[in-house]
Amino acid sequence: MRFERWLLCVATALCLPLPALAAGTLDKIKASRTISLGYREASIPFSYTGDDNQPWGYSVDLCTRVAAAIVKQLGLEELQLQWVPVTPETRVAKLKSGAIDLECGSTTSSLARMQEVDFSLLTFVDGGSYLTRKASGIKRLDDLAGKRIAVAAGTTSERTIAEALTQHQVGAQLVKVSDHQQGLAAMVQGKVDAYASDRSLLIGLALDSGNQSDWVLGPETFSYEPYALMMRRNDADFRLAVNRELARLSRSREIYTIYDRWFGYLAKPGVKLESVYFLNGLPE
Numbered sequence: 001m002r003f004e005r006w007l008l009c010v011a012t013a014l015c016l017p018l019p020a021l022a023a024g025t026l027d028k029i030k031a032s033r034t035i036s037l038g039y040r041e042a043s044i045p046f047s048y049t050g051d052d053n054q055p056w057g058y059s060v061d062l063c064t065r066v067a068a069a070i071v072k073q074l075g076l077e078e079l080q081l082q083w084v085p086v087t088p089e090t091r092v093a094k095l096k097s098g099a100i101d102l103e104c105g106s107t108t109s110s111l112a113r114m115q116e117v118d119f120s121l122l123t124f125v126d127g128g129s130y131l132t133r134k135a136s137g138i139k140r141l142d143d144l145a146g147k148r149i150a151v152a153a154g155t156t157s158e159r160t161i162a163e164a165l166t167q168h169q170v171g172a173q174l175v176k177v178s179d180h181q182q183g184l185a186a187m188v189q190g191k192v193d194a195y196a197s198d199r200s201l202l203i204g205l206a207l208d209s210g211n212q213s214d215w216v217l218g219p220e221t222f223s224y225e226p227y228a229l230m231m232r233r234n235d236a237d238f239r240l241a242v243n244r245e246l247a248r249l250s251r252s253r254e255i256y257t258i259y260d261r262w263f264g265y266l267a268k269p270g271v272k273l274e275s276v277y278f279l280n281g282l283p284e
Helices: 002-015 025-032 058-074 091-097 156-167 180-188 199-208 236-251 254-263 271-280
Strands: 034-040 047-049 080-086 102-104 118-126 128-133 148-152 173-177 194-198 215-217 225-231
Touching: 025 034, 025 058, 025 236, 034 047, 034 058, 034 091, 047 058, 058 102, 058 118, 058 225, 058 236, 058 254, 080 091, 091 102, 091 225, 118 199, 118 236, 118 271, 128 156, 128 180, 128 199, 148 156, 148 180, 156 173, 156 194, 173 180, 180 194, 180 199, 194 199, 199 215, 225 236, 236 254, 236 271, 254 271
Parallel strands: 034 080, 034 102, 148 173, 148 194
Antiparallel strands: 102 225, 118 225, 128 194, 128 215
16 A cells, blocks of 8 residues: 555656756847847956947957857857946856856856856966056065055955965055956056056056056966856856857867957967867867
8 A cells, every 4th residue: 555655656746747947048049139248348358348339359259259150050140249248246146147148258267166157168378467567666576565456356366366475475455446447547546556467468458558668567477367258057058059169269270360369469379378279179
């Protein structure tokens, strides 16, 4: 009798309707004919607002290529690109809420972030440093003792500069700002003595300032910053679509054309980035 009751319970459970699976990002894109792309407004040269108030940059170009590939994959005639500005503090929340489908900025792929979001293949490799005014006389990390250092809240630089200062026993005050432009402005206004971020972003800020000779980039690199495009977790089909296009760009070497467009004035890809481009060229 007990066995029969158990069978009845199992049969009843199996007959219950299952909850509908949440639609994936590709289904959402196909239904709406729109892909929402998050971008940074001041992460030059990766992702920023240009003089025409439109998104520009290395990561923006990559996301545009990904969107074009998704159009072909889904058999759509056209796809609207909805660009949504994000900050270091809002990018994860906007991704998880569905406000954006893919973040096209200068975000470091880290194990801590992978607890909340997912990442594409690596798109760039950078390292943390700091920017100072030439007139400050700051030439190395030790010279920052007793100084004020701005850092964007919600970035990996916020943690790595603090670790570097502790490791080298340099007593300095960290001042949180909302973005890179605010960090640069704080230096211009004399509110801080340095701004800590990733080296390529600092170079972009100096080049965009109009007074490149006024700035000095610190010689130290105190972190490893592997960039990637950020997306929601547990969406294998969308991640594959993104990675398939990034892999194609590497195999075809088109990635070098995109790199030269945004970084050719600085230098050719270093050994680490060359390795990333090579390893990204996965076969179909």
